[in-house]
Amino acid sequence: MCTSLMAGKKATCDGTILLSRNEDYTRNNWNKYMIFRPFPEYYNKQDDNAAVSDNVWTLGNGLKVPVPQKMYRYNAMPDAAGYEEATYAIGRRFFFEERGINERNVAISATNSLTINDNASGADPLLASGGIAESVIPTLLLPQVESAKEAVKLLGRYVEKYGASEVNGILIGDPDESWYFEIGSCHHWIAVKIPEDSYLVVANGMRVHSVDLDNEDVLHSKKLFKFVCEHKLLEAPDRHNFNFAEAFGIPGDPYNVDRIWLAQKILTPSLKQKSRECQYPLFLKPDKKIHVRDVMNVLRATYKGTELEGIAERPIGVDRTAESHIMVLDPKMPQELKGLIWQVVSTPMGAPYIPLYSVMDDIPHGFSLEGNQYSPLSAYWSFRGLYSLCEVNHDEYRFLVEKLWRDYEEQSFREYEPIRETLMKIYASDPAAAIDFAKRYSTGIAYQTVGIANKERDLLMTKITSDTQ
Incomplete structure (x- = not known):
């Protein structure tokens, strides 16, 4: 499939x-x-x-x-x-x-x-x-x-x-x-x-x-x-x-x-x-x-x-x-x-x-949770849950979520080349430091992204429940 x-x-x-x-x-x-x-x-x-x-x-x-x-x-x-x-x-x-x-x-x-x-x-x-x-x-x-x-x-x-x-x-x-x-x-x-x-x-x-x-x-x-x-x-x-x-x-x-x-x-x-x-x-x-x-x-x-x-x-x-x-x-x-x-x-x-760089070995807890039962601690359910809420008002909410993530990805594209150049410069003098930087960057951005999803989910839930239409 x-x-x-x-x-x-x-x-x-x-x-x-x-x-x-x-x-x-x-x-x-x-x-x-x-x-x-x-x-x-x-x-x-x-x-x-x-x-x-x-x-x-x-x-x-x-x-x-x-x-x-x-x-x-x-x-x-x-x-x-x-x-x-x-x-x-x-x-x-x-x-x-x-x-x-x-x-x-x-x-x-x-x-x-x-x-x-x-x-x-x-x-x-x-x-x-x-x-x-x-x-x-x-x-x-x-x-x-x-x-x-x-x-x-x-x-x-x-x-x-x-x-x-x-x-x-x-x-x-x-x-x-x-x-x-x-x-x-x-x-x-x-x-x-x-x-x-x-x-x-x-x-x-x-x-x-x-x-x-x-x-x-x-x-x-x-x-x-x-x-x-x-x-x-x-x-x-x-x-x-x-x-x-x-x-x-x-x-x-x-x-x-x-x-x-x-x-x-x-x-x-x-x-x-x-x-x-x-x-x-x-x-x-x-x-x-x-x-x-x-x-x-x-x-x-x-x-x-x-x-x-x-x-x-x-x-x-x-x-x-x-x-x-x-x-x-x-x-x-x-x-x-x-x-x-x-x-x-x-x-x-x-x-x-x-x-995420492939050397990333510190996986945030939310990204390593198993099980198909909904959990507010799970990264999978943070993203899936936000997207599912969009179905309440598909035309309006889905557009907002799509724009949220497209903007996020565009920011990632802008950061990609500077981060890549930084890693190469660090590696030239200290390979271990460069590898550690790549690991921490990957773990940090994973935490950041799931945090954005949870914040937007909470805001959308508040909007849905306060909507009188």
């Missing part, structure tokens, strides 16, 4: 790599919380880790893999009740961590849920449970990878060896390059490198098509082309113009292609495309360099003012988004400060993107 946007460093206005996604859910109140993992789930302190036995790591959905040799710190954005959401769960483990950047500056956002066609499903049926699934992908990869390409290859090996129980799209990047990975069936997958001057948009349908399987920027499962030919998943398969999405997915569903059309219309308006085509270009160059603000606009986009207004059922921006993130990987920054996450807690339709 998600929508994602990736951009190469020559497609952005500041030379950064962008990975972004709206994590949508089936209902409006699905609490998310932030966490910093100093140790992975398989860290076996004093041999009391139930997840590890005989050098085998059992993840929360039952997947068993050898314990990795490396242990990198990372941040994540888990579901408050992820173990309840999982199709198959063996207890309270690390579940649905969704997005994160590790200490090697590898970023992963997982996943975009996809759909497999009947022919592919019959040829290579998905596992009934366990295996590679959204619930464990960030948990599995982030603690042990040093580059985006390593993450792609490792995930591919896991899919081929253990199988998948879902078909998914995964965003993977580092400060040098980014890749989009699609799982097409139980054991088959493909990954494409994002061109430096282009962007990619993903909804909930498979996207990879028109690629050369022999190109170094395309990685895939062993004997993929042979498998497609043997099972007649394509009428005329061509390994140099390969359509993975048609072989394994269901192209042309308006639920998905409408969003692709909309995002490409926003970022490349010079390209006049008909709506509801079966497939749209995999990669496109933007008409102008992409700013983080442009990504936010895409992730909040609706069909208002377009030919699909009143026709398309599924916009990009929806109220039931649980969280939204834009991960920025900056090759020009010092090693520890290359990762920044613009994070929304709840839906971006009614909450702000907050800039």
